[in-house]
Amino acid sequence: MTLTLRYMKVPDIKQVSAIDHLSFEPPWPTDSYNFEINQSTVSHMVVLEERQTQTNGASKPEPIRLWDRINRIFNPEPPIPSNRIVGYGGLWKIADEAHVSTIATHPSSRGNGYGEILLAGMFGKALLLGAEYIVLEVRVSNHVAQGLYNKYGFTRHGVKENYYRSDREDAYDMRVMFSTDVVTQYHTLYNDLKIKRPFTDDYTEVPHPRRGIG
Ligand SMILES: CC(C)(COP(=O)(O)OP(=O)(O)OC[C@H]1O[C@@H](n2cnc3c(N)ncnc32)[C@H](O)[C@@H]1OP(=O)(O)O)[C@@H](O)C(=O)NCCC(=O)NCCS
Structure with missing residues (x-):
């Protein structure tokens, strides 16, 4: 199992909205996620995804008959896709301000450092976007x-x-406020977090998929 922090995409909305409904009253309307992803000029939505890489055939014994063996070579069983969104967040960058619009982890995944990964990702994104402070x-x-x-x-x-x-x-x-001390402390926390709870970060330093930089 691997953990990946990345920009939210439209196909994620169903799982994100399910976590939202378990976490907030009232939850965001589903359309809001579409707007944030497809239309907003200030939004940087993020998800944390658990990826499994197991395959169907991995635990099956090799077939004995020659025909079955040949068949396995030409028709390998596809990997089981079992990716799961375990948390999400939203960041708006408006002028000098970075604003955390939302953050939640799935109730069954809380206490594992996932909320911290999401917050650290958005914090780093705010710094890279040139915000002077972050607020929520x-x-x-x-x-x-x-x-x-x-x-x-x-x-x-x-x-x-x-x-x-x-x-x-x-x-x-x-x-x-993003003072030099705060930025130094952030990098220490981020590096410690990557050791404690390894994850691939395809969000913090990656340009927005629709708008590029900014
Ligand atoms: C807030 C939330 C995102 C935290 O996510 P999480 O995955 O449970 O948190 P983490 O495991 O990453 O823990 C990060 C920090 O949160 C705090 N924390 C987490 N669980 C805690 C608990 N049961 N009691 C007290 N503090 C706790 C600690 O400071 C912890 O840091 P530490 O591990 O160094 O002690 C999650 O609880 C959640 O989704 N809550 C419902 C939605 C919500 O309230 N969002 C915030 C809106 S402002």
Whole structure:
């Protein structure tokens, strides 16, 4: 099994939306993902994908009859595609600001470092895009997410009262200014993360698939 961080594509939307429905109330409308991927001029949507490389024939014994052996050579069994999206995120880059629009991991995959991979990817993308700071909103009761954001240097900048329409809970506005110290600390965290939880990063330094750089 390998882990790959990459730009979100349209075929991912079904799995992404399933995680969204398990994570947020209300979830984003499915059309919003289409817009972010196909039309937005500021959005950098990301997914973390688990890839399995097992094949059907791998565990089967070799056939004994000559005809079966020949048949196996000319008709090899195809690999079983079992790629799974385990988390996703969204980043908007507008002028000097990078804004984390969303982030979630599948409930069955939480606590494995996947949320951190997604946040680290978006943080690095924000730096490469030339943002001066990165900002997000988080429920005041969401201590798990706040723990993740604190780790990357986010601090509370203010409170947005009644921010969440569903229950009128307040949000913290959390942000990090990209000082030299913050950037150095980010690279340390990113390198540690790659050792702790190896993954292929096809997002952070890869140009946007539709817009190229920017
Ligand atoms: C927030 C969320 C994305 C974190 O993803 P995750 O894959 O569970 O997190 P990770 O395993 O990468 O952990 C990263 C950090 O989060 C914090 N964290 C994770 N699980 C935690 C827990 N059970 N209790 C407290 N802190 C926790 C820790 O700071 C952790 O860093 P550490 O491993 O160095 O201790 C995930 O819980 C989620 O999808 N929640 C629902 C959606 C949501 O709330 N999104 C945030 C909206 S602002």
